[in-house]
Amino acid sequence: MPPKQIHGKGGRTLAEPSFARNAIRTFTSAENRGVVSAVGMFAIGVAFLHSSWAEILLPA
Numbered sequence: 001m002p003p004k005q006i007h008g009k010g011g012r013t014l015a016e017p018s019f020a021r022n023a024i025r026t027f028t029s030a031e032n033r034g035v036v037s038a039v040g041m042f043a044i045g046v047a048f049l050h051s052s053w054a055e056i057l058l059p060a
Helices: 019-027 030-050 052-057
Strands: none
Touching (some): 019 030, 030 052
């Protein structure tokens, strides 16, 4: 039995935003600003402690 043909274009409608656009809108919304800032500061701290600049914190 041959596979059934899908009629129509499929995909999403014009009113539905893309995944990337929806994710950017979610990250930049005012109600998520505190969470995004906290995650960003945590990532900066981890990157600093993982780098060679962390040697500044060691006692001489």
